[in-house]
Amino acid sequence: MTTLPGKPVSFWLDSTAKTTYPQMENVTVDVAIVGAGITGITAAYLLKKAGKKVALIEGQHIAASASGHTTAKVTSLHQLIYAELIDRHGEDKARLYGESNQAGVEFIASTVEQEGIDCDFQRNDTYSFAEDKNNLDKVQKEYDAAVKLGLPAEFVTDTTLPFDIAGAVKFNNQAQFHVRKYLLHLADLIPGDGSYVFENSRVKTAEEGTPCKVFTDNATLLANDVLLTTHLPIMDQGLFFAKTYPQRSYIIGAKINSAKAPEGMYIGVGNNYYSIRTTPTEGKDLLLMIGGGSHKVGEKSETEESYQELERYAHSHFEIDKIDYRWSSQDYESFDQLPFIGKLTPANDRIYVATGYSLWGMSKGTMAGMILSDLVQGIANPWVDLYDSLRATPFVTKESMKNNLDVGMHWVGDRLKGLTSWSTDDVKPGEGKLINYKGETVGVYKDETGKVTAVNATCPHLGCIVNWNSAEKSWDCPCHGGRFTCEGKIIQSPATKDLEVKTLS
Numbered sequence: 001m002t003t004l005p006g007k008p009v010s011f012w013l014d015s016t017a018k019t020t021y022p023q024m025e026n027v028t029v030d031v032a033i034v035g036a037g038i039t040g041i042t043a044a045y046l047l048k049k050a051g052k053k054v055a056l057i058e059g060q061h062i063a064a065s066a067s068g069h070t071t072a073k074v075t076s077l078h079q080l081i082y083a084e085l086i087d088r089h090g091e092d093k094a095r096l097y098g099e100s101n102q103a104g105v106e107f108i109a110s111t112v113e114q115e116g117i118d119c120d121f122q123r124n125d126t127y128s129f130a131e132d133k134n135n136l137d138k139v140q141k142e143y144d145a146a147v148k149l150g151l152p153a154e155f156v157t158d159t160t161l162p163f164d165i166a167g168a169v170k171f172n173n174q175a176q177f178h179v180r181k182y183l184l185h186l187a188d189l190i191p192g193d194g195s196y197v198f199e200n201s202r203v204k205t206a207e208e209g210t211p212c213k214v215f216t217d218n219a220t221l222l223a224n225d226v227l228l229t230t231h232l233p234i235m236d237q238g239l240f241f242a243k244t245y246p247q248r249s250y251i252i253g254a255k256i257n258s259a260k261a262p263e264g265m266y267i268g269v270g271n272n273y274y275s276i277r278t279t280p281t282e283g284k285d286l287l288l289m290i291g292g293g294s295h296k297v298g299e300k301s302e303t304e305e306s307y308q309e310l311e312r313y314a315h316s317h318f319e320i321d322k323i324d325y326r327w328s329s330q331d332y333e334s335f336d337q338l339p340f341i342g343k344l345t346p347a348n349d350r351i352y353v354a355t356g357y358s359l360w361g362m363s364k365g366t367m368a369g370m371i372l373s374d375l376v377q378g379i380a381n382p383w384v385d386l387y388d389s390l391r392a393t394p395f396v397t398k399e400s401m402k403n404n405l406d407v408g409m410h411w412v413g414d415r416l417k418g419l420t421s422w423s424t425d426d427v428k429p430g431e432g433k434l435i436n437y438k439g440e441t442v443g444v445y446k447d448e449t450g451k452v453t454a455v456n457a458t459c460p461h462l463g464c465i466v467n468w469n470s471a472e473k474s475w476d477c478p479c480h481g482g483r484f485t486c487e488g489k490i491i492q493s494p495a496t497k498d499l500e501v502k503t504l505s
């Protein structure tokens with residue numbers, strides 16, 4: 001078994017207190033917001049401020065899922081995006097994309113100031129860099145596109161990175177923050193005067209009506225409008241699971257002397273790229289964060305390799321002693337590069353969704369919160385059409401066809417997984433494996449003491465077979481990104497039910 005370096009927890013979670021909000025009760029509010037990441041918390045904060053009674057309902061703990069496991073760069077420079085947006089959607093839409101994301105950045109900046117939020121907020125520049133000449137033309141093209149759109153871009157060849165680069169597009173005056181300090185503060189402003197924050201309250205479904213109903217196992221909440229801000233919507237009717245795909249990514253954190261740390265926030269371009277930024281710690285050193293190793297959820301079992309690769313890169317590129325933290329998470333990539341924000345389906349007037357941030361959800365999740373808040377209040381918003389969740393979507397692009405074909409292949413082919421192993425003796429301590437138990441595919445985890453935990457390996461979302469993730473010790477669904485603990489408990493949606501626990505005789 002491989003031993004990985006660093007504490008296996010996100011720095012953002014490790015440096016903030018655990019939240020303890022009550023479970024959902026049978027209450028009536030104006031707006032129910034299901035899912036408390038950056039999208040749900042921003043929407044709830046704005047709606048409460050606008051005088052609405054809101055309930056923010058979280059299945060686990062607030063700001064602890066994707067939004068608690070991010071790199072938290074707050075920027076409208078999304079690696080390489082603008083040249084492709086112009087090609088694909090035209091200059092006007094690309095300009096709106098830039099404006100709306102820049103508005104997300106400025107919203108965070110002004111909210112930090114207005115609410116006096118102590119969250120290590122700092123203005124900073126962002127860079128998308130080509131480490132060698134092979135990718136320089138992509139960076140140059142991105143710079144040209146950004147300038148055409150009036151974005152705050154510069155082309156540079158010198159940075160404060162401790163290694164040479166071929167060139168970079170730089171956006172000035174972007175921002176970074178401690179994402180949980182920011183979100184916990186906003187969430188704290190919500191309860192009271194008929195508004196609530198609920199935790200440990202997994203919503204099973206919602207029904208549209210007058211009023212709408214939101215169901216957990218133990219309570220039913222009534223609301224005029226419902227926002228599904230659960231990362232991927234938990235209700236499948238809008239087919240957002242087929243318009244996006246889940247991408248997993250890894251981060252390590254290492255203390256670094258501030259004199260040796262780079263200034264600014266960086267992301268490489270090309271096949272194996274790395275994302276780099278620093279953040280203050282309690283001590284005098286900064287924490288250097290390096291992200292990378294992305295792959296589709298559930299498609300890689302030996303996930304330790306992703307951390308090992310980040311560790312190698314960190315030691316070869318920066319002066320650090322050891323790795324202090326490691327964590328990972330996932331985000332939904334949209335096939336047409338635009339998030340989906342709006343109604344769940346054309347038949348829904350009161351149930352809304354937001355998803356598909358393609359690993360740039362600090363600006364997009366914030367902007368989505370702003371749009372959802374406007375939609376519920378009937379306020380005109382300049383970006384509604386661009387991100388309309390009901391827009392004609394590219395089911396027929398090369399990427400989406402391949403992805404949905406892959407999902408179909410998983411659905412059929414993965415049923416053969418585990419058929420060759422018949423006994424828990426085939427599973428080593430510390431390992432998870434699919435086995436055939438009386439004709440059923442069962443996920444078996446054996447801990448270091450030899451204790452076996454078994455679960456039905458069929459994902460309750462849409463019936464694909466889950467895969468073992470060795471670094472995180474979880475069962476991950478390769479179709480739509482649902483993740484479960486060794487005991488079958490949901491870690492990440494879209495599933496609303498746990499994996500069934502099996503007793504093997």
Ligand SMILES: Cc1cc2nc3c(=O)[nH]c(=O)nc-3n(C[C@H](O)[C@H](O)[C@H](O)COP(=O)(O)OP(=O)(O)OC[C@H]3O[C@@H](n4cnc5c(N)ncnc54)[C@H](O)[C@@H]3O)c2cc1C
Pocket residue numbers: 034035036037038039040057058059060061062063064065066067068069070071072073074075201202203204229230231234248249250251291328329330331354355357358359360361362363364365493495496
């Ligand atoms: C490794 C990594 C690095 C990243 N770095 C950056 C970055 O530097 N900058 C940037 O802009 N973006 C970054 N992103 C992307 C960004 O973190 C995400 O896009 C964003 O956090 C998504 O926010 P969200 O509110 O949609 O989802 P989440 O934060 O996942 O929130 C959804 C919430 O819904 C809850 N939920 C789900 N189902 C239910 C249910 N049935 N009932 C109740 N609650 C439910 C979940 O528990 C969760 O808390 C990164 C992502 C990853 C994975």
